[in-house]
Amino acid sequence: MTEFIGRGQDLEVLQREFDTRRASLVILYGRKRIGKSTLIQQASRSRLAIYFQATLIDDSLNLAALKEEISRVLGEDPVLEAISDWLGVLHYVARRAEQKKGLILALDEFPYLVGGNSALPSVMQKFWDSKVAEGGALKIVLCGSLISQMEELLAERNPLYGRKTLAREILPMPLREAAEFVPQWEPAHQIMLYSILGGIPYYLSLCDPPQSLAENVERLFLAPSAPLQDEPEFLLRSELNEPRRYASITAAIADGATKASEIVARVPGLKEVTQLSPYLVRLQQMRVIMRERSLDADEHARNHRYSLQDPLFKFWHRFIRPNLSALARGFGADVWVRNIQPLLNDYMGPAFETIARDHLRDHAQERFGVPASEIGRIWGSDFEIDVAGRLLDGSAVYGECKWENSTVGVSIRKHLEEAIAKIRYAEEARAKHLVFFARKGFSNELQEVANVDRGIQLIGLDELVRRSHPRPGGNSTPPL
Numbered sequence: 001m002t003e004f005i006g007r008g009q010d011l012e013v014l015q016r017e018f019d020t021r022r023a024s025l026v027i028l029y030g031r032k033r034i035g036k037s038t039l040i041q042q043a044s045r046s047r048l049a050i051y052f053q054a055t056l057i058d059d060s061l062n063l064a065a066l067k068e069e070i071s072r073v074l075g076e077d078p079v080l081e082a083i084s085d086w087l088g089v090l091h092y093v094a095r096r097a098e099q100k101k102g103l104i105l106a107l108d109e110f111p112y113l114v115g116g117n118s119a120l121p122s123v124m125q126k127f128w129d130s131k132v133a134e135g136g137a138l139k140i141v142l143c144g145s146l147i148s149q150m151e152e153l154l155a156e157r158n159p160l161y162g163r164k165t166l167a168r169e170i171l172p173m174p175l176r177e178a179a180e181f182v183p184q185w186e187p188a189h190q191i192m193l194y195s196i197l198g199g200i201p202y203y204l205s206l207c208d209p210p211q212s213l214a215e216n217v218e219r220l221f222l223a224p225s226a227p228l229q230d231e232p233e234f235l236l237r238s239e240l241n242e243p244r245r246y247a248s249i250t251a252a253i254a255d256g257a258t259k260a261s262e263i264v265a266r267v268p269g270l271k272e273v274t275q276l277s278p279y280l281v282r283l284q285q286m287r288v289i290m291r292e293r294s295l296d297a298d299e300h301a302r303n304h305r306y307s308l309q310d311p312l313f314k315f316w317h318r319f320i321r322p323n324l325s326a327l328a329r330g331f332g333a334d335v336w337v338r339n340i341q342p343l344l345n346d347y348m349g350p351a352f353e354t355i356a357r358d359h360l361r362d363h364a365q366e367r368f369g370v371p372a373s374e375i376g377r378i379w380g381s382d383f384e385i386d387v388a389g390r391l392l393d394g395s396a397v398y399g400e401c402k403w404e405n406s407t408v409g410v411s412i413r414k415h416l417e418e419a420i421a422k423i424r425y426a427e428e429a430r431a432k433h434l435v436f437f438a439r440k441g442f443s444n445e446l447q448e449v450a451n452v453d454r455g456i457q458l459i460g461l462d463e464l465v466r467r468s469h470p471r472p473g474g475n476s477t478p479p480l
């Protein structure tokens with residue numbers, strides 16, 4: 001098993017909750033493979049914990065399996081064996097938690113349990129309101145990947161509304177944590193891997209660091225029966241009721257439809273934008289797609305555009321979907337050489353911009369001494385600013401990113417200043433920071449300019465993936 005990586009903040013929040021003296025009802029959710037179970041297990045290490053993973057079987061079978069797990073952790077007990085309902089089991093666990101002076105009960109895939117027994121949220125409410133757990137020894141964690149159903153649990157109409165003591169969505173890992181799955185790789189390859197798999201720990205854990213990026217891509221996507229060859233379709237099928245409709249919508253967006261009207265025109269069976277809206281909302285909830293507005297535009301302007309957000313979906317639609325027939329016939333190696341490798345730098349351009357924006361969102365404090373209030377981009381009819389935003393002190397940030405094979409010179413600054421002159425955004429800002437991101441670093445001339453001008457920051461790849469401890473074995477990335 002891979003060693004546990006990252007998740008510092010999530011762990012801290014959970015452990016703080018487990019340390020409180022009151023009873024806890026934690027709702028933890030996040031898309032499939034995001035690492036919820038691993039996180040709960042890590043957070044409850046060195047504590048007494050019952051971790052139960054529900055499945056799609058009948059309610060009575062899930063309850064029986066939970067009782068078995070309780071017996072395994074707490075020891076066999078005829079009292080437990082005689083209990084045949086959820087409320088009884090919850091009361092039993094609460095009593096044992098008091099005796100043991102602390103116990104975590106984690107019910108993973110809670111929506112499966114509710115699917116088999118729709119009364120379960122009311123049972124939990126009844127249990128909670130009976131104040132049996134008030135002593136604070138019992139910590140209940142309800143966990144699930146069906147995000148819509150977990151959010152439903154928190155909704156006002158649901159019996160559990162207002163009872164939770166903590167609700168937390170588990171998000172994809174940031175680049176710096178993801179890079180730790182392939183610690184000996186050079187930063188460019190770590191960033192490329194992140195732009196292909198995203199921050200989903202399960203996908204990252206499938207990587208074999210001694211192998212090259214190409215070998216990993218071939219094994220994960222291109223070989224016959226490769227584990228991620230159908231992953232986006234699998235995800236849609238496992239989370240949603242109309243996977244075909246969702247798949248058509250993501251395909252339309254991947255193929256360049258950015259406005260709702262353009263998407264409707266490409267998806268069979270849809271006629272009106274209003275019909276499309278619920279699907280778009282759900283896909284945004286799952287962070288498969290995102291809706292963006294140029295920061296310069298009026299908030300109510302109708303110039304939003306949709307794009308794929310999830311890196312795996314982006315990579316799959318760009319390189320796997322068009323080649324599925326060749327892959328099925330065993331031509332994975334040829335697909336890599338002819339159809340993927342020559343286009344990877346082109347793919348990385350926008351992916352690198354996303355990484356730059358994420359970096360400023362997460363690390364503005366460390367760079368500028370003040371957090372960011374908004375980071376996005378600005379576009380007009382004849383220009384685009386890759387990175388733009390404001391910091392909490394009212395200053396403005398603008399940036400440009402270059403995933404090119406050569407160092408970046410002073411002309412990049414002129415180019416960015418020309419674009420800034422065309423916009424109205426943050427005209428009143430007191431200060432302006434310019435930030436440049438480059439794969440191959442910066443010319444001496446630009447470095448000298450940045451040494452003198454404190455309003456300019458140059459960021460190389462090493463800084464983006466910088467980790468707290470050095471890479472074991474130094475730079476020993478296998479060739480691409």
Ligand SMILES: Nc1ncnc2c1ncn2[C@@H]1O[C@H](COP(=O)(O)OP(=O)(O)OP(=O)(O)O)[C@@H](O)[C@H]1O
Nearest residue numbers: 003004005032033034035036037038145201202205
């Ligand atoms: N923090 C982590 N560090 C290292 N590996 C991790 C981490 N989190 C998850 N993984 C890897 O990802 C795999 C999937 O994680 P996990 O089963 O926890 O996800 P999940 O969100 O519960 O998934 P699902 O909803 O599909 O059941 C784990 O088996 C583990 O290999």
